[in-house]
Amino acid sequence: MSNYSVDRLYDPPAYPPSTETFVPPKPPSNGPRRSRTPSPTRSEIDALNTKGIFSIKASMNGKSKKDKIIIYAIMAVLAIITILFAIFHKQIIDWLQPTADKIHNMKLGWLIPVAILFVMSFPPLVGHEIVMILVGVVWGLGPGFAIAAAGTLLGEIGNFFLFKYMCHARGEKYERTKIDYACLARIVREGGLKVAVIARYSVIPPHFTTSVFATCGMKFWVFLVSAILSLPRHFATVYIGVSIEDESNGSSSKKEKLINFLVLGVTIVVSIFALRYINNLSDGVKQEVIYERRKARQARDGLSAPPYDRPDSLEAGQNYTVNVPLRTQAPADNYRYGRGDGRGY
Template sequence: MSAIFQPRPVYTKIHDEYPPERSATAFDASSMLTGAEPGNHDRNITRTPSPTPEEYNLLHDIKPERTTRQKIITYAVVGVLLAITIVLSVETKNIVHALQPATNWLNSHPLAPLIPISILIVISFPPLFGQELVATFVGATWNLPAACAIVAAGTLIGEIANFFVFKYACSARGAKLEEKNLGFGLLAYVVRTGSFRVILIIRYSAIPPHYSTSAFATVGISFWIFLGAAILSLPKGLVAVFVGYVMQPAVEDNGTVKIVENVVLVLGIVVTIVAYRWIQKRMKDETPAFVHARRKARQSGVGSSHYIDLSQAAGDTGK
């Protein structure tokens, strides 16, 4: 009977070390992590910071409770402004007739228009105000075309000067204000991410022109875009000129002119209210993206949405 052959097992040395040494062909999953050292599996991802209490209130339209002192100051300011408005409305004709000697003197001097132009330039800077009063006086002094030209020149030069002063002298202060004041920051965000239409509607709204101009200058809006919006919004300021023109003795009893005055006033008020409501809605719609941009700015360490790519941050709102 033939012998049965069995396979002879081959014995070799088994490595006692475990885990085995790293070989050149071994796959290391940690090497696939960008910027991670082999064997270091710590996550380098940080979550977006939560909204601050002020941002939370802004998101949910929660108004902070005002102190008694703040309420008293607000009511006092509103009362004074209302009283001045009533007095001016009732005593307008008497005021115009009392200023008749001054208007006659201004009409007799060729360089007299430089006076209201200079005043309009000076009061274009915040927190000064009174452009409407000056425009009304100019309308009561000169004929309508000349009065419109004077007010337009003073308003436009003042707004341009205001723009350049804030652009080159107050940019750092504007950036700090944008970071600390949520209202100003939201307006700046809407301006920066909006179009020319947004800037023009802001000019027609109830937002004071010098306030909006400071926002336009500090957020980096092009001068030519600002200039175009300022020129196209001049009719809003000329309403007061027409009101003053109607007060002149030569035209105050003209029925047609009075009808035109009423139409102009109603149209100006409607345009202002509609523009302001549109801007309010736009700001409310942009609030979530604005708050998210501020949170992303804190995450990146720059501290303000003024210094980051807001369009990219707004695109990440859903994250």
């Protein structure tokens, strides 16, 4: 074997690489995706399999046994209160009527039920219907409806500004975490005044729709018009008080009872159809809302996949924390990169 040497054209890299000079290779920018859209969660699957905007079963997912017991207990108490009021409403009104008559005889006494309805809106409390029925008993149909409408409208306006300026961040959090809230906010944004009015005529609690309207960016004039147009739904409640007063005085007629049932029937039918319309709209956007939730998880957990690997995919003005080791990590000593002389196997 002849002895001869040639000059090296380059210095071979050191194996294993130094911890000070080692730079991990970067993947090609046009390489394959390294992450995919995450699968739907259990709550998202339940929401997709559930028709409508509200589902007790879906809302219970992820809650502890203690929280479920508390929620079911509250629902049971509210159901019992509703049943008791339906059975003993006449006795309740008779018990409250002397105080209401004193208020009626006071100068500007009508401002008191207006103030009561306003105060009961912060936070939303049960009992609005009792106040409206009592107003119908004492003030009659016309003035009673005006009092109920004024108190309700002022309370809704106060709620709107409260949620708009003091609970906006919480509303955004609900929209990110609660599917039903996100669906309702989406259809309200896209539907405008028409959807706002129909939602307020449905069986969805008015204070809940007000919170959604305020936090989803609805303009105040749109909210105000929808609130005014939905005031006739309280007509039936006031009319119940009028019919109770006429029945106690013995002046109730079959015609008046028929009108009472018709008003209640029309109110119930309109509420049911309005809820079905809102449910259909919600089902139409539910898949899109859930898909956006999945893409948001991908952006949070798998930024290496396009289009989330671009810098502009991050939100401007936000602080992001990335865990970067202060020292590069070298491979283990027992990992063989080559033969040790600068050449591979």
